[in-house]
Every structure is written in C-alpha cells, then in structure tokens.
Amino acid sequence: MKKSILMLILAILLSLPATLLAAGGSKDTIVYAAYADIKDWDPSVAASMEVVMLSSVYETLTVYDTYGAKNVKPGLATSWSTSDDGLIWTFNLRKGVKFHDGTPFNASTVKYSIERTKKMKKGTSYILGAIGKLSVVDSYTVQVHLKNPAPMDIILSSQYAAYIFSPTAATRGTEWFMQGNAAGTGPYMVDSWEKSQQTVLKKNDNYWGGWNKKHFKRVVIKVVLEKSTQVQMIKSGEADFASLAPVDSLPALRKSPGVEVLTPKSWKNSSFLINTKKFPTNNLKIRKALQYAWDYSAVVKSIYNGLATVAEGPVPKNIWGHNPNLPKVDFNLEKAKQLIAESGIPKSQLKLSMAYIATSQEYENCAQLLQANLSRIGVQLELKGGPWGTIWKNAKNVETAPNLQSMTWWPSYPTPNDWLVGLFRTEEKAVFNLSHYSNKKVDALIDEGVKMEGVDRDASIAAYQKAQQMIVDDAPAIFYADLSARIVKRKSIMGYKNDPAYGIFFYKLYRQ
Amino acid sequence: MRKYLLKRLTFMVLVLLGVSIITFVVSHVVPGSPAAMWVGPKPTQEQLDAAIKELGLDQPLWVQYFSYIGNMVQGDLGVSLRTHQKVSEELSRRWGATFELVTISMLIALVLGIPIGILSATKKDKPFDHVSRGLSISGVAMPVFWLGMILQMVFHGTLGWLPLQGRVDSTVLIDHPIEKISGFYLFDSMITGNWPIFLSTISHLVLPAFCLSFAALAVVTRMSRSSMLEVLREDYIQTSIAYGVSQRLVLFRYALKNALIPTLTVVSISYGVMLGGSFLVESIFDWPGLGRYAILSIETNDFPAIMGVTILFALTFVILNLLVDLIYFLIDPRIKTPGE
Numbered sequence: 001m002k003k004s005i006l007m008l009i010l011a012i013l014l015s016l017p018a019t020l021l022a023a024g025g026s027k028d029t030i031v032y033a034a035y036a037d038i039k040d041w042d043p044s045v046a047a048s049m050e051v052v053m054l055s056s057v058y059e060t061l062t063v064y065d066t067y068g069a070k071n072v073k074p075g076l077a078t079s080w081s082t083s084d085d086g087l088i089w090t091f092n093l094r095k096g097v098k099f100h101d102g103t104p105f106n107a108s109t110v111k112y113s114i115e116r117t118k119k120m121k122k123g124t125s126y127i128l129g130a131i132g133k134l135s136v137v138d139s140y141t142v143q144v145h146l147k148n149p150a151p152m153d154i155i156l157s158s159q160y161a162a163y164i165f166s167p168t169a170a171t172r173g174t175e176w177f178m179q180g181n182a183a184g185t186g187p188y189m190v191d192s193w194e195k196s197q198q199t200v201l202k203k204n205d206n207y208w209g210g211w212n213k214k215h216f217k218r219v220v221i222k223v224v225l226e227k228s229t230q231v232q233m234i235k236s237g238e239a240d241f242a243s244l245a246p247v248d249s250l251p252a253l254r255k256s257p258g259v260e261v262l263t264p265k266s267w268k269n270s271s272f273l274i275n276t277k278k279f280p281t282n283n284l285k286i287r288k289a290l291q292y293a294w295d296y297s298a299v300v301k302s303i304y305n306g307l308a309t310v311a312e313g314p315v316p317k318n319i320w321g322h323n324p325n326l327p328k329v330d331f332n333l334e335k336a337k338q339l340i341a342e343s344g345i346p347k348s349q350l351k352l353s354m355a356y357i358a359t360s361q362e363y364e365n366c367a368q369l370l371q372a373n374l375s376r377i378g379v380q381l382e383l384k385g386g387p388w389g390t391i392w393k394n395a396k397n398v399e400t401a402p403n404l405q406s407m408t409w410w411p412s413y414p415t416p417n418d419w420l421v422g423l424f425r426t427e428e429k430a431v432f433n434l435s436h437y438s439n440k441k442v443d444a445l446i447d448e449g450v451k452m453e454g455v456d457r458d459a460s461i462a463a464y465q466k467a468q469q470m471i472v473d474d475a476p477a478i479f480y481a482d483l484s485a486r487i488v489k490r491k492s493i494m495g496y497k498n499d500p501a502y503g504i505f506f507y508k509l510y511r512q
Numbered sequence: 513m514r515k516y517l518l519k520r521l522t523f524m525v526l527v528l529l530g531v532s533i534i535t536f537v538v539s540h541v542v543p544g545s546p547a548a549m550w551v552g553p554k555p556t557q558e559q560l561d562a563a564i565k566e567l568g569l570d571q572p573l574w575v576q577y578f579s580y581i582g583n584m585v586q587g588d589l590g591v592s593l594r595t596h597q598k599v600s601e602e603l604s605r606r607w608g609a610t611f612e613l614v615t616i617s618m619l620i621a622l623v624l625g626i627p628i629g630i631l632s633a634t635k636k637d638k639p640f641d642h643v644s645r646g647l648s649i650s651g652v653a654m655p656v657f658w659l660g661m662i663l664q665m666v667f668h669g670t671l672g673w674l675p676l677q678g679r680v681d682s683t684v685l686i687d688h689p690i691e692k693i694s695g696f697y698l699f700d701s702m703i704t705g706n707w708p709i710f711l712s713t714i715s716h717l718v719l720p721a722f723c724l725s726f727a728a729l730a731v732v733t734r735m736s737r738s739s740m741l742e743v744l745r746e747d748y749i750q751t752s753i754a755y756g757v758s759q760r761l762v763l764f765r766y767a768l769k770n771a772l773i774p775t776l777t778v779v780s781i782s783y784g785v786m787l788g789g790s791f792l793v794e795s796i797f798d799w800p801g802l803g804r805y806a807i808l809s810i811e812t813n814d815f816p817a818i819m820g821v822t823i824l825f826a827l828t829f830v831i832l833n834l835l836v837d838l839i840y841f842l843i844d845p846r847i848k849t850p851g852e
Contacts, residue, residue, distance in 0.1 A: 031682065039596050040552075047552040126556050178596065192686065195597070195605060196800040197678065200686050220682050224798055225808075228661070229677045232669060238676070387813070389545030412554060422554070431557045 027511055028217040030493070032504070033224040033239040037196050040123070042177040043163040043184070044116055044170075047123035051159050051503035052221055052243075053199055057100075058163035058184030061091055061110065061156045064414045064501040071320065071414075071457070072153045076105065076164055076185065086149035086455035091156075093140040097208050099166035100182070100189040107142040110134065112167040114144075114156075124160045124412040151415070151454035158413035159502045187507040188219055198222045201506070214510035234259055234488055240511075241504070245488040247305050253488055262487040264498035265318045268410045269311050271477040272354070272366075273395075273423070274403065277436040280350060281403040285343035287475040290352075290404070291329045292336035293373050294478050303365045308481040313468045314419045316482045318500070320457075321416030321449075323465035326472050337377045350379045355395060356406035358385030363406045366480075370404075395434040405434045408483070414501045415453065416464050420446045424471050435476035442470050520837075524830045531826040532584075532819065536577050539815035549593045549812060567593075580819065590816035594809065599820040602805065607824070608695020609679055610794070610801030614786045616698075616717055617725035621782065625729045626775065629736025630763060633744065644733055651730030656789050660723045660796035667719060674719050677798035681712040720797040724789050728782040735778045739771040746770075773844055780836035784829050 032052060040046040043058050061077040077091040097105035111134040118128040130150035135143045144152050156162045169176070169183035180193030187209060188201035201219040203211065222239065224230050227246045233239035235256050245253060245261075254261050274287045281287055296310045309317070313326045340350065354370070356363035364385060371381040384391070384402055394400040409432075411418035425446050426438040449463035472479075485498055495509045547563040548555065555563075564570055568579065583590065589599035632641040667674040675681065680690070680697060688708045693700045698717075701709040743749060744767055752762050790803035798804070802821055809817035 026683075029683070037595065039594075047554070121559065121562070123552060124554065126559075192689065194685060195602070196805075197680075198682055198685070200682075218686070220686070222678075222682055223800075224677060225804070226677070226796060226798060229664075229796075229798060232664070232676050236668075236676075387544055389548050389813070390543040392548060393543075393545055429557060431560075432554070 029220060030216045030218075030241075030506060030509060030511070031220045031222055031239045032241045032506075033230045033233055033243060034221050035225065035230075035244040037223045038180075038193070038199055038221070040178075041180060041182060042122075042174045043165050043182075044113075044120045044125065044161070045122040045174060045177075047160050053182075053190075053201065054163060054184075055159060055186075055502050055504070056188040056201060056219065056506045057182050057186045057190060058165060059186050060158065060162045061093075061164065062153050064154065064157040064499075066414075066499050066501050067497070072157050075157065076110075077156075080153055082152070082454060084455075086451075087146045089144040089146070089152040089454075090137070091142050091144070093142065094208065095140055097185050098206055099169070099185055100204060101166050101169050103166040103168045103183070105164065105185055106139045107136040108139075109167055110142045110164055111136055112170070113164045114162075116170060117161050117163075124158070127155050127158055127161055127412050130155075149451045149454050151457075153454070154415060155413050157501070160412065162413075187215075191218070196223055207507075209507065216506060216509060216511070219506045234490065237490060240490045240493050242488040245486060247307060247486075250305075250486070250488075258491050260489050260491045262489070262498060263307055263484040264487065265309070265316075265500070266410070266483050266485040267316050267319050267414075267500040268408055268483040269314075269316045269419075269479070270308075270362075270406070270408045270481045270483060271311065271314070271479045272356075272370075273405045273407050273435040273477045274475065275398070275401050275405070275434070275436055276438075276474070276476050277398045278401055278403055280343070280345050281352065283343050283345060284475060285339045286345065286350075289336040289339035289343070290370075290374075291475055291478050292332045292339065293370060293377065293379075294329075294480060295331040295369060295373060296329075296480055297331070299366055299369065299480055303362055303369070304481060304483075307484045307486060309484070311479040311482045313472050313479055314424060314477065315416045315464070315468055316419075318482070319411070319414065319416055321461045321464045323468040325465075326468060333373060333377055340377065340379070347378045351382065352379065352404065353382045353384055353402040354404040355384040355386065355391040355402040357388050357391065359387075360406070367406075392434075396430045398430075398436055401434070401436070404478070407432075407434065407477075417446060417450050417453065420464065420467055420471075421450070424467075424476065437471075437474065437476040439470065439474060442467050442474075445470070520834055524834070527830055528823060528826055532581065532823055533577070535819055535822045536580065536815075537573070539813065539818050540573055540576070542813060544813045546593055546813070546815065549814070584823075589820040592809070592814055592817040594812045594814040594817065599816050602817070603802065603820050603824055605695070606800060606802045606805050608692075608697075609799060610787070610790055610803060612696045612698060613717065613720055613724065613793070613799060613801060614783065614790055616721045617786055618728065618779070618783060620721060620725040621728040621732050622779065625732030626736045629733045629775075630740050630768070630771075632733065632737040633740035634759075634763070636741065641737075644737075648730035648734050651726045654726065656723060656727065656792045657796055659726060660720070660793055663719045663723055664796070675716050679713065679716055679800055680709060681716070684708050684712045720793050720799055723796075724786055724793045727789065728779075728786055731778050731782055732775060736771060736775045739774040740767060743767045743771045769843065773840065776836060776839060776843070780832055783832055787825055787828065 034052055036049050038050050038053055039048060040050055043054060046054060060075050062072040063075040065071060065073045076094050078094050080089060080091045082089050093107060099105060114134055117125050118131060130146045130148050132145045132147045137143055163184060166183035180190060182190045187204055187207045189204045191200040191202040193199050199221040203217045224233060227244050230242040230244045231249045234242040237258060250261050253259050274281050274290060276282055300308045300310055313323060315322045354367050356367055367383050371383060374381045395405045409419055409423060422432050424433060424437050426443050427433040430436055445463045445467035449460045452460035452463060487498060489496060492512050493509055494512050546567060547560050547569060550563045550567060551559045568576055587600060592599050628644050632644045635641050664676055668676040688706055690697060690700060690706060690709050691704050697709060697713040701713060749762060749767055752766060790801060791807050794801045794803035795807055806821045809821060
C-alpha cells in the first residue's frame, strides 16, 4: 500500500516537467499575455483592451494604412467613392465572404452593423455621429448618407465601433456576446473563453484571405495580471507577447536570449493642461512661463526612460496633419522668470495647483520636478495626486479645477482632429477640454478641417495646422511627451509590424 | 439546542446586514466616479449622464441601498463596473477556485501541523522541537507575497519543476476541456476521469497552496504542541503511563482528542486568515479566485463587486464559526449548550 502511494507521488512528480513543456507557444499556437480579461464582447460596445481579440475576429470596411502612401486600403470594401459635397459615400463590398455563423456578408449586414452601433450610443460610437442613414443600393453596394461632411473612409477603418458583424448573431443581443460569443468575418473565430483565465481563438477555415502553412492555427490570449509573472513567461518562452513588462525590466529583457523589445512610436501623447479660466493661469504670460519651467529633455530621458520623445504641439508628430513648423519651447528658467515679471502678478499671489493620476509614477515624478524648478523662481506649486475619477470630476468645474491637469490622449479613429476637438475645442460644459480653453477662431479652423477631411485632405491639413499654431500661441498646455509603445515579444515571432492604428493582427504573424 | 441554533442564525443575519451597510456606505462615500468607469476611457457627456441614470447614482444613498438589498434577496448582485459581468456569476465561478486552494492549504497545514506538533511535544527541547519552532517562527514572520515570489523564482525560474501561474495549463485546458460540476478542478477532473487536467491542477496547486498554508501550518504546529503538552501533564495521562499503557495508545487515543479542541479553534481562525491571505497569494499566482477579484475590485472601487465579495466572505466566515462551535459538541460532550 505504502509503496503504491509512493509510486503515484513519484509518477506525478515526474510528469510535472512534461506538463510544463506543453505550456508555451508551439508552431501552431501563439500565446499573448494580456493584462486583463476581455471585457466587452459586443463589438458595438467595446472600447478598451478588447482590440486584441476584436481585430482578429472582426473586420472593417476599410483598413487604415499607417505606413502606406494612401490613408486607407481595402478591407471588407474593395473600393469606394464620395460625392462632390462629401455627403454620400458609396462602398463596393467584397463578394463571397461569410460570417463565422454562416450568414453571408452583404450590404444589408453592413447597414445593420453600423446602424446598431450608432443607435446603441456605447463605447466610441460617437465617431459615427456624422452618419444620417445607410442605404442598400444592391447586394454588394452600400451608401452612407452624412448629415455633415466627414472622412467616412478613415472613420470606418477604426479599431472600435466600425466592425461589421452578423445580424443573425447580433439580434441575440449584448447578453449573448457577453457569454464569450462572436460572429465576425475575421481570420480567427472564438473557440473558447475561460473567464478570467484565457480566450482561445481558432482559425476560420473559410477566411477569404486564405491560409498557408505559416499561419498560426490557434491564438491563446492568456490573462496574466502580475507584471513580474509576464516577465518570467516571456523569458521562458511560455508567452510570445507580454503586454505588461514594466519599464525597469526592459534592460534585462533586452539581454535575455530569445526576447525582443521594441519601442515604436505610438499615437498617444501626454500633456499637462493649463487652466485658462482660473487665476493666475488665466494670464498668458504665466502659462508661457510654465512652459519654460518644464525640463523637457530630462522628463523624456530620465522619467520616461527614453520611452517618449519631446512633443511638438497638441498633435503627435507621427500622425497625419501634425504641424512640423511649430515654435519650439525649451527649458529656460531665466525666461520663465522674465515672463512672470512681465505678467505683473506679484509673487505672493503665485500659488498654483497641479492634479494628476497618483498611480502613475511618471506623472508623479514630472510634477515633483516642475515643483522643484518653480520653487527656484519663487513660484509655489501644490501637488494633488488622486484617482482619475476624482481629479477628473474636480477638473471639469472651474471652481474646483487645478491650474494644471494631467492628460494622456489617443485618437478614437486615425485623425488629428481627435486632439483638437476633444481637448481644445470650446465646450459649454467641459468634458475633456480641461484647460477650459475657448478660442472662436480655433473652433472655426477645427470645424473647417473636420468638414474638409473627407473631401479635400490637403485643405483639411492646412486648417488643422493653422489651428495647432494658434493653440500653441495661446499656451493652454505643457505639451511634453509623445509616447512610445512597449512591445515585448519572442524573437522567433516573425511578421510583426507595430501599427498605432490597431492592436495586433495575429493573422500576419508566424513562427520561425 | 434548537433555541441556540435559532439564536445563532438570527445573529448571523444581523452581522451580515451590518457588514452590508458598512461596506455599502464606505464604497459609495469614497471619492471616485463609478459612471466614468462604467462607460470606458473616452466618453461623451451624454454617455456619462446615461450611465449615472443606468446605475441609479442619481438616487439618494438609502434608496440605492434598499434597492440593492431588494435585488440581493432575489439573487441579483448587480453588474461589475470593471468587468461588465454579473457579480453573482463571477462569484459563483471564482468560489470554487478560492475554496479549492484554501481547503487544500488547510489540509496541508493540518496533515503536517498536527503530527509535527505532537512530535515536538513528545520530544520537547530536543533537536526536532527546535527545528519545528524555527520553522514556525519563520512561517508567522515571513510575508506571504515575499514567500510566493521566492517559491516562483526557485521552483519555476531555477529548477523549472512547477508552473508559474494560473490554475491549470492553457494548452491542457484547450485539449481537455473541463466539465464543471463542483467548481473544484481536482474533484471534477477526478470523477470525469480527466487525468491530464487532474495532474495539471495538482502541479499548479503546489506552490500557491504551500505558500498559503505556511503561516497556518506554523500556528497549527505551535497550538497542537502546547495543548498536547498541557494534556500530557494531566493526571489521567500520567496514570495511564504509570500503568504501562503503550505510548501510541496514550498519545492518539487519550491525549489527542482533548488536545484537539484548542487546535480546532485556531483552525477556524486560520481558515479566515487564509481567506485573507488568498488576496495576496491569488494575485501573485494569477489564481482566478475571489481574492484576486476582491483586490481588483477594491483597486478600481468597483462597488457592486466589492459588496458581493465582502458579503460572501462574511457569510463564509460566520458559517465556519458556527460549524466549529457545533463540532466542539461532537468532540467534547462535556461542553454543554447554554440553557441545557
């Protein structure tokens, strides 16, 4: 009896390394370590990390072409055109495509999907705001009628709110999706969802793009919340991508054999918005002085560890429409001192406050650096770190708002107007314009740019660039960092190219 | 007995009501913006207003509380702000993970702790006693999260014997989907004959269960040692020894039963402590249980989830206490219920 128990224990112990070996990705399987579980499965609702799954399961009519000559390339639509006034967009659809549930893809499914998302008003559905209605011209032609001109080709390439899904499935409602169901046209379909553990995707045999031997047959999106665990997993090859490697682990990971660390530019940027309505930052000279009191290169080098570049104005440098000719502001305390003197505000009244998300070490360090620099020129800065919900609530109301407010922004679809409209266009009731900035001329330029985006992109760019110039002149923010993405992957994974417009396309990857 | 039980049950309901009120008030009073979390990262004002209405945040606090309790009685614990999943579903799914881990840890603590305690008592002030004392002190003193990481580094990083995280291996789970009956993977895989899952579950349990059991092991060892020593000094034991009754019989037949009562008390307390410890251990080992859920919910002030998990923990704790009190009667007939 004793002997047989001993044998059993021995057998179990011996089998352990074997089970362990099976854990990592194989030739056919790729493992992605995600920092959270899939939240919103409904493609009309999703607006955060779900893109890891969504962009492989669902497809959009057009695909944003980050590195191409044109802005967009065909997706589920093969070609498109717009009327002269930019109000009617006609999309010609791909033939012979089927959803995962067998429903054929055609014009009425496009109409259904876009209208459902718009009507539900969830997630980033507001990017569809310009749409009046959709009409089915014939089985493979759909027309989008707009209330006001908008770049429908770009909007419908968005990583959120623009997915086309099977109406047969979607009529079962959000509840059905939330059980881990999906019905798109993408290369992968959902195989299983073990809540809070993993999502498994398997190859869609009928994918219109076709399959070859290199493609992964299976994708495992594994929930790994602990940063140190993700680091261990990428080192040992248990994971092919780690989404949560902390900054201080990067030097070691770079040296680790088999691991590759990429830091391509993203479309995220960080700024400290300066309140233009609140004393004393309602004074332009004080706002300019704050810009000069910011140590740009130290912040990027030491606080962001090189994972950012110094920003130039409100729009990131690597997205279309950025104005490359904006005047540069450098760290210059003498100049800041001089501007403060010119403002006419006595130093005794120069007490400023700065709010930021306290869990961000970067914000905290930036705030402390600014505080130290300002104290050298006799300006007091009070730091107010807190949870986003609280500081946001305070910042929306001028009475309770701080003089400086942390802000990190990214576009809901690939357009420069997201920063301009979201952060700097006049808002009657502030939502994200937390500078409480209002300049009617800037508003007019932004509106002009939005209107021309779909009709004459050069004219649109010209308007946006002018608007950026005027915003920089008014100094409603310290524009300090265009952020880099942090991609940690196994070297053996080939075919990867970072695309700030989307998450990751597993279909394009293969293992060497 | 019936009267006593009734009294205890009434008391339980009152405790749970108290817990629910305190948790509700605290989670609603702390600053934050639940509506902002509900809608996602870049909402419009319209979406925010709609969310406030949808979540009932425009109602006075007491109205919100009573509608919460009303729903709870019907088994509806609301929807998590963070995961957008029904809290009741998440709790019932994660329940199995946590209780499997805590129960196995408790078993380890008992199966190792009681014999070590008894041996230490019989070998008082001998080398074995010193070693077990050293282990006990380190067990109480070592922070759980530190021990967890060290275990990971040694047994996964250096030796490569045991898996790093999770409840079961991803690929094993894909190829051998588990049929969920009780939510205890060991049990479910055993009765369905799903041996790959069974083995994978064991290998995943070893590190977190040992890590979680270490502190309780120390307490159980010390407690059974000291109560054993006390019992061994009793006259009836001395008499039995004097009569030449075999040591084994004295220890395990006469002494152990009496020594177990104080140990049982610390076991019930340790179970509660372990539920608390599971917060840390589950976070370190990515264990998909209640502890990790609680941590993530508290971090984001996801109040429907916080309410649900707190009430469930409170319920478990009071039921455990009641059970232990009832077991006292079974072990020691001398303990009488009040009023009898």
